[in-house]
Amino acid sequence: MDGVKRTRLSPEERRAQLIGLGVRMLADRPLEQISVEDIADQAGVSAGLLFHYFASKHDFHLAIVRYTSAEMLAHTAPNPDLEPLEIVRDAMASYVDYVSENRGTYLPLLRGTTSSDPDMREVCEETRAEMVRRVVEHLPSLGIEPTARTELSVRGWIAFVEEATISWLRRPQISRDDLIDLQVSALTAVTLGVEAAAVLPG
Amino acid sequence: MDGVKRTRLSPEERRAQLIGLGVRMLADRPLEQISVEDIADQAGVSAGLLFHYFASKHDFHLAIVRYTSAEMLAHTAPNPDLEPLEIVRDAMASYVDYVSENRGTYLPLLRGTTSSDPDMREVCEETRAEMVRRVVEHLPSLGIEPTARTELSVRGWIAFVEEATISWLRRPQISRDDLIDLQVSALTAVTLGVEAAAVLPG
Known part of the structure; x- marks a missing residue:
């Protein structure tokens, strides 16, 4: 697992990063088991910030x-x-x-x-x-x-x-x-x- | 809605009756919305009896x-x-x-x-x-x-x-x-x- 640096990303980059982490996680487990907290952790952001980009867990899964x-x-x-x-x-x-x-x-x-x-x-x-x-x-x-x-x-x-x-x-x-x-x-x-x-x- | 008589059915007949009512109900609504209580009501039996034939709601839906x-x-x-x-x-x-x-x-x-x-x-x-x-x-x-x-x-x-x-x-x-x-x-x-x-x- 490579440590993700806390870098300043543009909103588009951040969104893409979060989706990218989700897609990678989808290779290991079903969609329903992709936790927003794990993704936020990996991205080095708070779950709150993730919900700034995706209105809900469902929206994130949809993305x-x-x-x-x-x-x-x-x-x-x-x-x-x-x-x-x-x-x-x-x-x-x-x-x-x-x-x-x-x-x-x-x-x-x-x-x-x-x-x-x-x-x-x-x-x-x-x-x-x-x-x-x-x-x-x-x-x-x-x-x-x-x-x-x-x-x-x-x-x-x-x-x-x-x-x-x-x-x-x-x-x-x-x-x-x-x-x-x-x-x-x-x-x-x-x-x-x-x-x-x-x-x-x- | 025709009233169902409380008749004595053999276990096989009762099972078939319950499934038949479920199939008919499936024409109106998705499977998840088929309630065991409604089916039992229509068959004139208790929900408890239905669970005697099907271990769970999931089992009934599967049938x-x-x-x-x-x-x-x-x-x-x-x-x-x-x-x-x-x-x-x-x-x-x-x-x-x-x-x-x-x-x-x-x-x-x-x-x-x-x-x-x-x-x-x-x-x-x-x-x-x-x-x-x-x-x-x-x-x-x-x-x-x-x-x-x-x-x-x-x-x-x-x-x-x-x-x-x-x-x-x-x-x-x-x-x-x-x-x-x-x-x-x-x-x-x-x-x-x-x-x-x-x-x-x-």
């Missing part, structure tokens, strides 16, 4: 979940320099690696252990909605028309990707590359429909 | 969730008299209809609002595992070999089906038949892989 979701979205942002299908493959690889590397923090959110709380659920829903939006926007470049049916398929596909990734982490019976390949193929398969999918490369 | 999951599985059991691909279509139709008709009771379980409780989560996991088992067992009759990769795809597909059904109920932009068709096509598409899927009828 941790928001940060983690935003981080995942940042890591999986599409790279416009790649070919259309490679953009999907690249984003999937980033997703699988992000979830693997952050299984302590991101997996509990995915598995919905926080989902009895409506605010937490909203963050998860917004995160999924953003993933759906990205994919739907990308469909035309793959030659797929975004219809009500394809949009529903994309929603389903996001759930497919989450579940396949979770199951794979639990029992990795195929290689990482095969998992990514499975997920990319599944997108083209479910959105293009069975016949059309056969004509798409790889 | 309600187990019952609902078992009911869904019973409704979607494969019909062996049909052709292999029709078995999938028939089960999907039953699934979509069951979830539609029981959106008050089954949907909250699906959306994981009960999932901060490990026991509830286990029931949901077991239900999904049974759905996966059924589909994996059925794959050979569709000409699909069950490998580690196809099994992972089936797991993902179950999540796909759940999410597509939930999204569709919220915003039914395509017809019921199109939804069922989308789900059946998705199974063959993700398990057969892109090329092979094109040769399958339907």
Whole structure:
């Protein structure tokens, strides 16, 4: 445990520091067990000061979940320099690696252990909605028309990707590359429909 | 509200009656708000007697969730008299209809609002595992070999089906038949892989 110096931080820096400590703690224990006092201790501030930045323990927990979701979205942002299908493959690889590397923090959110709380659920829903939006926007470049049916398929596909990734982490019976390949193929398969999918490369 | 007669029921009948009242109440309110006293009142028994059948409120809630999951599985059991691909279509139709008709009771379980409780989560996991088992067992009759990769795809597909059904109920932009068709096509598409899927009828 490295001692944290009592340095003067700007409000933004202090807020970020507290969230960062919370995220790190989330790797060891469930969200409900993250104590505001422990975080304040580690930051070298009083619990009172923490409550200056976050109205309640619930607000602090929510900020941790928001940060983690935003981080995942940042890591999986599409790279416009790649070919259309490679953009999907690249984003999937980033997703699988992000979830693997952050299984302590991101997996509990995915598995919905926080989902009895409506605010937490909203963050998860917004995160999924953003993933759906990205994919739907990308469909035309793959030659797929975004219809009500394809949009529903994309929603389903996001759930497919989450579940396949979770199951794979639990029992990795195929290689990482095969998992990514499975997920990319599944997108083209479910959105293009069975016949059309056969004509798409790889 | 129809008055329930104080009849002598066998222990099995009484247990089933209490669970049935709980399931009916689940259509109106979240599980956490189902009070043991209200249920006992409706059944015309004392709360003490209810606790004779269920060790705790938590146990009673768990019994309600187990019952609902078992009911869904019973409704979607494969019909062996049909052709292999029709078995999938028939089960999907039953699934979509069951979830539609029981959106008050089954949907909250699906959306994981009960999932901060490990026991509830286990029931949901077991239900999904049974759905996966059924589909994996059925794959050979569709000409699909069950490998580690196809099994992972089936797991993902179950999540796909759940999410597509939930999204569709919220915003039914395509017809019921199109939804069922989308789900059946998705199974063959993700398990057969892109090329092979094109040769399958339907």
